[in-house]
Amino acid sequence: MKTAIWVRHNRYIKTIKRHRINWIFVLVLSIILISFIYLTLSVKNIQIGYQISEALELQKELIETNHALKLEWSQLTSPRVLSRKARVFGLVPPQEIIKIK
Amino acid sequence: MEIKTRIILILGLLAAIGSTILWQAFRLQVLNQTKKGEVLKFSLPPKRGIIYDRNGEVLAITLNAPSVYACPCQIEDPYKTAIFLSKALHLKSKILLKRLKSGKNFVWIKRWVSDRELKRIRGLKGIGIQRENRRYYPNGPLAGQVLGFVGFDGYGLEGVERQFDNYLRGKSGYYYGIKDARGKIIISPKFPFRPAEDGYNLFLTLDHRIQYAVEEALARVIKKWHAKAGYAVIIEPHTGEVLALANYPRFNPNNFRRARAKDYRNHVITDTFEPGSTFKPILAAAALDRGVLKPYDIIYAENGRYRIDDAIIHDIKPFKWLSAQQVIVYSSNIGAVKIGEILGKKAFYEYIKRFGFGQKTGIDLGGESKGLLRPVRTWKRVDAATICFGQGISVTALQLATAYAAIANGGKLIRPFVVKRIVDNKGKIVKVFKPKIRNRVISERTAKRLREILREVVLEGTGKMAEIDGYEIAGKTGTAQKPKNGYYQRNKAIASFVGFFPASDPKVVIAIIIDEPRPIRYGGIVAAPAFREVALDIIWKWHLSPCISPIEMTRILQSKQVAKKE
Secondary structure, rough: OOEHHHHHHHEEEEEOOOOOHHHHHHHHHHHHHHHHHHHHHHHHHHHHHHHHHHHHHHHHHEEEEEEEHHHHHHHHHHHHHHHHHHHOOOOOOOOOOOOOO | OHHHHHHHHHHHHHHHHHHHHHHHHHHHHHHHHOHHEEEEEEOOOOOOOOOOOOOEEEEEEEEEEEEEEEHHHHHHOOOHHHHHHHHOOOOOHHHHHHHOOOOOOEEEOOOOOOHHHHHHHHHOOEEEEEEEEEEEEOOOOHHHHHHOOEEOOOOEOOHHHHHOOHHHHHHHEEEEEEEOOOOEEOOOOOOOEEEOOOOOOOEEEEEEEEEHHHHHHHHHHHHHHHOOOOEEEEOOOOOOOOEEEEEEEOOOOHHHHHHHHHHHHHHHHHOOEEOOOHHHHHHHHHHHHHHHOOOOOEOOOHHHEEEOOOEEEEEEEEEEEEEHHHHHHHOOOOHHHHHHHHOOOHHHHHHHHHOEEEEEEEOOOOOOOOOOOHHHOOHHHHHHHHHOOOOOOOEEEHHHHHHHHHHOOOOOOOEEOOOOEOOOOOOOOEEEOOOOEEEEOOHHHHHHHHHHHHHHHHHOOOOOHHOOOOOOOOEEEEEEEEEEEOOOEEEEEEEEEEEEEOOOOOOOEEEEEEEOOOOOOOOOHHHHHHHHHHHHHHHHHHHOOOOHHHHHHHHHHHHHOOOOOO
16 A cells, blocks of 8 residues: 655655555464464363373273282281191191280 | 466465365364264263271272173074083073073173183174173171172172162262274363262271181081081170171172072071070179179079979079079079069069160161060060070070170170271271260179179189180070970070170170080080180280289199199
8 A cells, every 4th residue: 555645735755655454364364373273272182181081091900900909918818818828837726825924 | 387377386286285184174173073973971980999897908899800791693603602601601501592592782691700711702703791890808708797798780788788888889970082993082071071989998897807716616616516507796895896796607708699598697686596594694683783682692492493383494403502693603594583583574674675685786787686575564474484594585696795795894785886987098087986875784883793793604603614714704604495386495405605804804795606506505515615715816816914913824824734734
């Protein structure tokens, strides 16, 4: 856009070039930028979704492992199992236990 | 072509390709992202709470176990598949064939299979594996009837599992997600997400080592005396905490599939029996508390034979003159009847009720029996007499133990309980169960006097086989004939010993009941040694010191050694 500058007595001095904003260009650029941001966030969302799923699976596995270990410990320290193993080693419960003090 | 034109063409082409890619990306990622049909709801099953004993030892825990299912529509040859599965999983092929020919999309073949069974059936077409929560009891039959068991659907069906099912079960959670091309699930945060709440954990009052000792002692006694069954209860008398609750025959909750109702019933609280002479201390307590009798008042025991209306009451040994204390120590039925006559049936009935008989103890387990106590207005003279020595009334082993706990703790009837506290997965306490006193039964002075009498039973009377040097064992033996069709059977009896120690400051009450021992039926010979065995185990596990000085203890042991040598 050109703007002409006129002074008093209608004398033409010079012409200034003013830049015209291309609104269509700005709109398209904005759409692209917003889409890009949305896309990035969407991809991040999916990644986090995967991470949450994996974390839930991991938590499930860890709880399961924890329970399995507790079960194994209980089975190994069960009085029945211990007394059976003691008998294998020839150990017998004492006939009488007398506490003096 | 001019360079400028070529540049424009290439740029135009690139722009077109770029726009297409951008448009596709936009369409897929922005416009089509949240189609309703692609989002699925997934449930998060909760883990059932763990049951611990009082020391934190695991008694019941849940783990994933594989279960086998079939899709009948996918099976080409049901006959071949049924035969193969019946061999691999030890099931009847006829039943399997019926399921495989049902035409359904899904049928269960076998729930909770072992790893070995699983290996045999892997890769079979139309057969799938699904992981389910399974309840494990690592100690096998230990406290089986107390713990109960959990069914396939995860609900508690007996015992503690059933009574506290609401606390143990937990709450399912859910989340929404999308399955990608690889079958992986992406959780969608746009939709609500609720994590599963695992069930609360229970801490019982049981001590699994004492429970084991009691069960083994019971098993030995039953084997030795060819008995039909046996029960035992151990209670802490001041708080009512049940340290052990044993039944024989035992029940393994891991094998509940094959069990019948009588196997997993908790006989200690459901079955009633006539207590016999173990009921005499209740009579003595009533008479002493009422003030109608003193321990050294003399009673004539009719030389072993006493007629009341059409009935004749006998004693094991004929006695002439006995003190009231000796009536209990030597277990004279006639002496007991005479004490009952002095006390009066109404007063006796009132004390029987005060001791908790004829009503539930209030233990936190289901299926408890009240026992049988007929109203006093229906008592004839014979009935009033027989109740004095524990016949004509039915009680549970737990009621008997609780009554003796009242004597042991100074006269207060406490409510027994098996669950001490409930905690969440982070260890935060959700609920604590505190001791509860139901009512005062007798005065402290009467309780103290009675403890001295029961100590004499073990020192001088019928309970000598329960004695442990230095530990002041106190208790009462019982031998009650079992009724059938209105008559008492000569050759079938319930042998019992209920006691506590140390007599001066009781730490524990133990009740041992043996059903139909043979050939000897006496509580003093059958049940008292079992009491001693269990008491020794508790002394060892709790490191209880003797009630006498080390010098006195040494002197007793030395004199015993000398007596042995002689």
